[in-house]
Amino acid sequence: MEVAHIEKLLLVILLFAQNAISNEMKKFSMLMPNVHPNRDELYLCTPVKVLPDKSFYIVGFEPNATMNTVHHMILFGCTTPGAKREFWDCGEMATGVNSHLPRAQPCAEGSHVLYAWARDADSLELPDDVGFQIGIGTQVQYLVLQVHYAHKFPDTFVDRSGINLIYTQKPRSKLAGVVLLATGGTIPPHGITHMESNCVINEHKTIYPFAYRTHTHSLGKVVSGYQVKRDKFGYDEWVLLGKRDPMTPQMFYPTFSKAPIKYGDVLAGRCTMESHRDRDTFVGPTNNDEMCNFYLMYYVDGDTPLNMKYCTTAGPPFHYWANTKYHFKNIPDIDASNLNTID
Structure with missing residues (x-):
């Protein structure tokens, strides 16, 4: 045609x-x-x-x-x-x-x-x-x-x-947008792997989160997303935006926090993967591969949505929250991978 x-x-x-x-x-x-x-x-x-x-x-x-x-x-x-x-x-x-x-x-x-x-x-x-x-x-x-x-x-x-x-x-009056946090990387056999993403908001805009969605294939156990609020004294406050077992229906759920996210804040995501396979698993499109996605849906009030649509990192074994240029403090290592910590 x-x-x-x-x-x-x-x-x-x-x-x-x-x-x-x-x-x-x-x-x-x-x-x-x-x-x-x-x-x-x-x-x-x-x-x-x-x-x-x-x-x-x-x-x-x-x-x-x-x-x-x-x-x-x-x-x-x-x-x-x-x-x-x-x-x-x-x-x-x-x-x-x-x-x-x-x-x-x-x-x-x-x-x-x-x-x-x-x-x-x-x-x-x-x-x-x-x-x-x-x-x-x-x-x-x-x-x-x-x-x-x-x-x-x-x-x-x-x-x-x-x-x-x-x-x-x-x-x-309020225009919606989505930021997708995702990683590349490799999941080794017989163990637990954290796949982590993070990006700073470098636009002078305020966004208001209202929904989130998680996505992995079969190895995902927990997917969590955070707003990291930083101050000049080096203190990081990790505000939980959403956390879920990705094997449940992968719809958009209300965010845990609807507090505004501003210039200088960081968006951070983690997928906790558990593999019982005898081989490495790579990020890819099929059920034999994996994905680590945290979607954040938000609105801006009287402004245009962020130019930033995607936040991606190399993933394991190259990128983790603990080794980024941001030098994060107070990383919620247990909370980010534990569904039992949800109120």
Whole structure:
């Protein structure tokens, strides 16, 4: 299908494939277009072009999928999609895989994570007057849905999994954003490994956290995220933002703290991994690999979201909280890896 036809089709979809929920709110179903996963561990992406002369505010997400079919889904906002096709192979870290589809990243430019889902997670409704702004005046000119299919489908089966987006054109005074804390690294066999990330807020903005989500594959035991407040005397206050067993539904949960996070504060994440395998496990996209992700959803009041969308570190054995340039004090080593310490 030619690119020009795809562009036209996507505009028509967004104009007419919407259901009114109220006079203000509408629903748009962003679904896979009857795809047939023909191999295990397949990542597929499908795009929608946002109307170029309008601004929209996404205020809720309703997953339309089950973990029996889909391993996980991520909704990206992009300035330019990875491909201008109905769908494509977007297994970002997979190499040497035979496929009849072209391969590309979810986004070619301006990648933002807006939402992620796994393990039969429930819907998410944003707080009052909070929304993800997309369209005119923003970097989000396309929405791209990425779906990870862990297993190939029987010959005659197709899939329309996806996400229902609740949106409005009424401006929100509080704009939402997401920061993804993640690591690379290696998990040795027969032991416990900490995978740790940290980044300083170096923009003169104040963000207000309200939801978090954890994600690992099968080795994750605990994922925790913190705001580290630093003072000139070298004291670090570790404020717990969220902590969870990543084997529970991987939805966005309310943050433990809603205190503002400011310039100079540090965001820090840890995944506690336990391996009984006889081999090293590396960070990668399949169930034989691992991931360490802590998503922090926040809003800004009367400002624009952070330019920082991703916070990544090399992970073990190269990067740990204890050996960073920040010289952290008062590291909550037990609390960060112990679910029993949750009040």
